Amino acid sequence: MDGPAADPAAGSAPASQSGLHGDHPPGPRPSRRHFRPPTTLVLTVLVLAVGAGLSVLAWDQSRRWLHAEEVHRFSDRAEELHSRLAERVRLYEQVTRAAASLVMAFPALGWRDWSRFVEALDAPGRHPGMTAVAYARAVPPGGSGDLVASMRAVGLSDFRIWPDRGGDRAGDGAERLVNVFAAPVNEANVRALGFDMMSDKVRRAAIEQARDSGEPSATPAVTLKIDEAAGVKSAFIVYQATYRGDPQPPSVEARRAAFTGVALTPVRIGPLMGRLLEDRRPDIGIELYDAPPTAGDFPLYRSPQLPTARQPASSAAIAITRELPVGGRAWTVRYVDLPAASPAAGWMPPAVLAGGLVLSLALAAMLRVMMATHTRALAMAQQMTASLRLQEAERSRLFTQAPLGIALIGVDGTVTDCNPAFAAAAGMERGDLLGVDARLRLADQAAVFALDAALQGESGRLETDQPLLIGGRRSHFSLHFQPVTVGGDLKFVLAFAEDTGEKRRAEQHIQYLAHFDALTGLPNRVLLFDRLAQALREARRDGGRVAVLFIDLDRFKVINDSLGHSFGDEVLRSVAQRLQAGLRDCDTVGRLGGDEFLIVARRMAVPDDVARIAGKVVAHLASPFAVGGRNFVVTPSIGISLYPDDAEDPEGLIRCADIAMYHAKEHGRNSFRFVTREMGARSRERLDLEGNLRRAIQEGQLFLVYQPQVDTLSGRIVGFEALVRWRHPEEGLIMPGRFLPVAEESGLVLAMGDWVLGEACAQIRRWKSRFSLSVPVAVNVSGAQFRDGQLPLKVAHALDINGLSGPELEIEVTEGTLIGDVEAAAATLTALKRRGVLIALDDFGTGYSSLSYLHRLPIDKLKIDRSFIHDLSTGASDSSVPRAIVGLGRSLGLSVIAEGVETQEQLRLLRDLSCESYQGFLFSRPVPVEEVEQLLGRREAGEPVPA
Numbered sequence: 053m054d055g056p057a058a059d060p061a062a063g064s065a066p067a068s069q070s071g072l073h074g075d076h077p078p079g080p081r082p083s084r085r086h087f088r089p090p091t092t093l094v095l096t097v098l099v100l101a102v103g104a105g106l107s108v109l110a111w112d113q114s115r116r117w118l119h120a121e122e123v124h125r126f127s128d129r130a131e132e133l134h135s136r137l138a139e140r141v142r143l144y145e146q147v148t149r150a151a152a153s154l155v156m157a158f159p160a161l162g163w164r165d166w167s168r169f170v171e172a173l174d175a176p177g178r179h180p181g182m183t184a185v186a187y188a189r190a191v192p193p194g195g196s197g198d199l200v201a202s203m204r205a206v207g208l209s210d211f212r213i214w215p216d217r218g219g220d221r222a223g224d225g226a227e228r229l230v231n232v233f234a235a236p237v238n239e240a241n242v243r244a245l246g247f248d249m250m251s252d253k254v255r256r257a258a259i260e261q262a263r264d265s266g267e268p269s270a271t272p273a274v275t276l277k278i279d280e281a282a283g284v285k286s287a288f289i290v291y292q293a294t295y296r297g298d299p300q301p302p303s304v305e306a307r308r309a310a311f312t313g314v315a316l317t318p319v320r321i322g323p324l325m326g327r328l329l330e331d332r333r334p335d336i337g338i339e340l341y342d343a344p345p346t347a348g349d350f351p352l353y354r355s356p357q358l359p360t361a362r363q364p365a366s367s368a369a370i371a372i373t374r375e376l377p378v379g380g381r382a383w384t385v386r387y388v389d390l391p392a393a394s395p396a397a398g399w400m401p402p403a404v405l406a407g408g409l410v411l412s413l414a415l416a417a418m419l420r421v422m423m424a425t426h427t428r429a430l431a432m433a434q435q436m437t438a439s440l441r442l443q444e445a446e447r448s449r450l451f452t453q454a455p456l457g458i459a460l461i462g463v464d465g466t467v468t469d470c471n472p473a474f475a476a477a478a479g480m481e482r483g484d485l486l487g488v489d490a491r492l493r494l495a496d497q498a499a500v501f502a503l504d505a506a507l508q509g510e511s512g513r514l515e516t517d518q519p520l521l522i523g524g525r526r527s528h529f530s531l532h533f534q535p536v537t538v539g540g541d542l543k544f545v546l547a548f549a550e551d552t553g554e555k556r557r558a559e560q561h562i563q564y565l566a567h568f569d570a571l572t573g574l575p576n577r578v579l580l581f582d583r584l585a586q587a588l589r590e591a592r593r594d595g596g597r598v599a600v601l602f603i604d605l606d607r608f609k610v611i612n613d614s615l616g617h618s619f620g621d622e623v624l625r626s627v628a629q630r631l632q633a634g635l636r637d638c639d640t641v642g643r644l645g646g647d648e649f650l651i652v653a654r655r656m657a658v659p660d661d662v663a664r665i666a667g668k669v670v671a672h673l674a675s676p677f678a679v680g681g682r683n684f685v686v687t688p689s690i691g692i693s694l695y696p697d698d699a700e701d702p703e704g705l706i707r708c709a710d711i712a713m714y715h716a717k718e719h720g721r722n723s724f725r726f727v728t729r730e731m732g733a734r735s736r737e738r739l740d741l742e743g744n745l746r747r748a749i750q751e752g753q754l755f756l757v758y759q760p761q762v763d764t765l766s767g768r769i770v771g772f773e774a775l776v777r778w779r780h781p782e783e784g785l786i787m788p789g790r791f792l793p794v795a796e797e798s799g800l801v802l803a804m805g806d807w808v809l810g811e812a813c814a815q816i817r818r819w820k821s822r823f824s825l826s827v828p829v830a831v832n833v834s835g836a837q838f839r840d841g842q843l844p845l846k847v848a849h850a851l852d853i854n855g856l857s858g859p860e861l862e863i864e865v866t867e868g869t870l871i872g873d874v875e876a877a878a879a880t881l882t883a884l885k886r887r888g889v890l891i892a893l894d895d896f897g898t899g900y901s902s903l904s905y906l907h908r909l910p911i912d913k914l915k916i917d918r919s920f921i922h923d924l925s926t927g928a929s930d931s932s933v934p935r936a937i938v939g940l941g942r943s944l945g946l947s948v949i950a951e952g953v954e955t956q957e958q959l960r961l962l963r964d965l966s967c968e969s970y971q972g973f974l975f976s977r978p979v980p981v982e983e984v985e986q987l988l989g990r991r992e993a994g995e996p997v998p999a
């Protein structure tokens with residue numbers, strides 16, 4: 053039935069898809085060579101460097117661009133300026149030419165005409181720098197006198213030709229060219245009249261040039277005669293020759309021959325340039341040279357903003373040099389950009405640089421932040437990858453180590469993967485399971501249906517008691533099929549298998565424990581209540597009666613305490629068996645806890661039926677039990693309640709039966725009682741009593757009475773027994789028989805015992821001092837007090853604070869108190885004895901055990917229980933027990949006292965038995981302190997006391 057062999061590799065596809073069963077063991081993967089990105093710092097520096105480089109480039113480019121722009125702008129301005137300068141110079145030439153034309157047109161032109169002509173021209177006003185428009189007449193050799201005469205004739209009386217060249221320069225025959233007209237008329241111009249132009253070499257050259265060319269001709273830079281006093285050199289003079297006859301003779305010779313003089317216009321270059329530049333911002337500087345300048349040349353003009361020749365010109369300064377034709381000369385004009393004066397976008401390159409640098413910095417900072425973010429993201433990604441790997445490994449581990457069986461079943465129904473838990477649940481090897489067709493191998497048909505449904509896309513669960521797979525081991529399994537789809541397509545089915553067999557058994561056990569008593573196997577309180585409720589429902593329906601029998605084992609606590617708990621447990625098991633044996637099937641016996649059992653008896657017709665059952669229980673338990681090699685009898689006290697007579701619900705019935713059980717116990721044990729109305733009331737009273745007793749101890753409502761103990765022969769008082777009483781504020785005197793059981797059950801007996809001990813010792817001290825009391829006073833100590841472990845300490849304390857040495861006090865313990873743990877009892881008694889107190893064994897003869905332990909205990913006195921004394925007088929039994937006790941005491945060296953002696957007859961018999969002392973109503977009832985004191989007083993006085 054293994055089916056076709058499946059390809060395990062193909063089969064494991066879903067597993068690898070799901071990643072449940074990874075091939076790789078968890079742990080670090082083989083390391084790979086990773087591209088290590090440049091560090092953030094390197095990249096940042098790189099970006100910063102590139103950014104700075106680009107910024108510098110941009111700065112340089114913008115600087116160049118600005119420069120080009122500036123050059124362009126500057127050359128425009130320079131060209132414009134140059135053309136204006138050229139225009140102005142041309143105007144000077146025209147004015148000169150016009151003046152020459154005037155002379156040629158009117159050779160007889162007078163001084164006044166000239167002046168009018170110049171005024172009309174408004175030469176100095178319209179032509180800045182032009183100081184005058186003048187005319188110098190050629191004076192042939194020897195002609196100077198005529199000229200002077202003619203000039204003086206027209207009113208220029210001071211006219212003379214100057215400089216004096218020594219009468220036509222020693223007859224050099226040189227032609228003179230004398231300034232005859234100069235307008236406007238002013239002092240300077242008039243002073244210049246008569247000047248012989250030819251006397252100056254520079255001027256003569258220009259004049260000859262003008263004469264020979266017929267064109268305007270200019271001098272190089274000269275100092276005008278009018279400026280000589282000031283020494284200003286920067287001026288030039290434009291000359292235009294005048295001819296006789298033909299205004300423009302055709303040849304040089306003709307021109308020389310016809311030459312009559314020159315019109316001239318002296319021009320100061322400063323004003324000329326000043327006017328030229330005055331409407332401009334000082335953004336351009338001009339240097340004017342008479343010829344192409346060579347190093348060290350002094351310019352005709354230099355703008356004041358320009359550095360002087362001594363100051364080095366900025367190499368960066370933009371300059372253009374142009375040639376300017378001036379009266380046949382070629383001036384050189386150098387235009388220089390004045391960057392300081394130019395507010396052009398000089399800020400731009402630094403701004404570009406600064407901006408670029410700032411941008412680079414910002415970029416670098418941004419990059420740094422981005423890189424940091426990137427690094428963080430990378431770290432996070434690595435962390436996530438690591439955690440994903442861890443998860444994957446965890447999942448894989450989970451799959452393999454999961455206690456839940458998990459299998460992956462492919463769409464064709466074959467097992468493609470499974471974990472060890474699934475294989476274990478199936479009882480097969482994992483390898484044998486892979487490739488198996490699950491639908492053919494599932495043992496439970498319901499599981500096959502569920503798997504089919506899962507392969508159709510429907511999940512399903514089921515529980516099965518059959519093996520998981522055919523041939524597998526049997527248990528109880530919980531199966532769950534879960535289809536896994538991706539995008540609506542079924543990929544595989546997950547099968548979860550849990551072996552719940554163990555769990556089920558545990559649950560069943562818990563269920564059992566929840567309803568059955570682990571010790572006896574009987575139904576426990578829960579199940580008892582359930583059965584009782586069920587029985588009540590049935591009785592309600594059928595009208596029958598249900599009886600509840602509350603069984604408590606008499607003195608079981610003593611058995612348990614004295615013989616050990618395992619012994620007690622054995623007794624309880626034996627009791628349980630006997631109780632069960634005697635009942636009908638329809639009845640239920642259960643254990644409520646401790647030594648309490650409950651019987652629920654159904655279909656009771658009359659109370660007698662119940663009584664019969666109770667009687668049977670008593671009878672069944674009557675025969676002795678043999679446990680741990682001992683034979684002993686366990687008697688029950690049974691309380692009975694009936695439905696519907698006493699109560700209608702389980703709680704009520706059990707409470708009633710409980711109350712009745714207490715009554716059975718109080719009235720002789722080993723018996724049963726039906727509950728009565730009065731019993732309920734008493735049970736409530738019991739509860740009230742506990743509360744009141746608590747208050748009584750605190751509020752001092754307790755007091756002690758003392759019963760004398762008397763010598764049987766002499767009748768002398770040999771001691772007293774202190775007995776506690778309760779004076780209830782409303783109910784009056786309450787005897788210990790009523791409140792002691794409550795005190796013992798509630799634990800109040802400890803506080804009460806402390807009080808009794810303290811009070812008795814205090815009383816002894818008082819009597820000792822007042823009556824020289826020499827007999828002991830006995831105090832009863834309950835079992836709880838005795839087992840408390842504190843008794844020797846408490847006794848010592850009570851003695852100490854009252855200054856008692858010990859023998860004044862006698863401690864009475866019952867035989868039952870001692871037999872539980874003889875060793876411990878012996879230790880406590882020894883401790884008491886060591887403190888000097890006397891020990892009396894109360895109720896002696898009623899105990900269970902043999903008297904063998906007596907010699908091991910430090911006891912002083914045996915008290916014969918009063919039931920034996922009572923029986924003595926009634927003749928109910930012989931005197932063998934008191935006799936034996938007296939004999940025992942004697943043989944052990946113990947004194948013996950009889951309790952409850954009421955009659956002379958009893959006293960007589962005791963004397964016969966040689967019992968030393970007695971106490972009882974015959975001599976005195978327990979009496980209050982005052983009465984004791986009367987007795988003591990009389991005795992001290994030597995009076996006889998009643999005997």
Ligand SMILES: Nc1nc2c(ncn2[C@@H]2O[C@@H]3COP(=O)(O)O[C@H]4[C@@H](O)[C@H](n5cnc6c(=O)[nH]c(N)nc65)O[C@@H]4COP(=O)(O)O[C@H]3[C@H]2O)c(=O)[nH]1
Nearest residue numbers: 775776788789808832833834952953954971972973974978
């Ligand atoms: N019928 C009859 N009874 C006689 C006669 N002579 C004495 N009795 C009574 O017998 C009881 C003697 O005390 P018990 O055996 O120690 O029995 C005591 C004792 O076991 C317990 N008890 C009393 N006082 C204390 C106490 O202070 N502490 C403790 N732990 N138990 C106490 O209560 C029990 C009952 O005490 P009481 O009611 O005082 O009852 C007393 C006393 O009144 C007699 O001639 N005839």
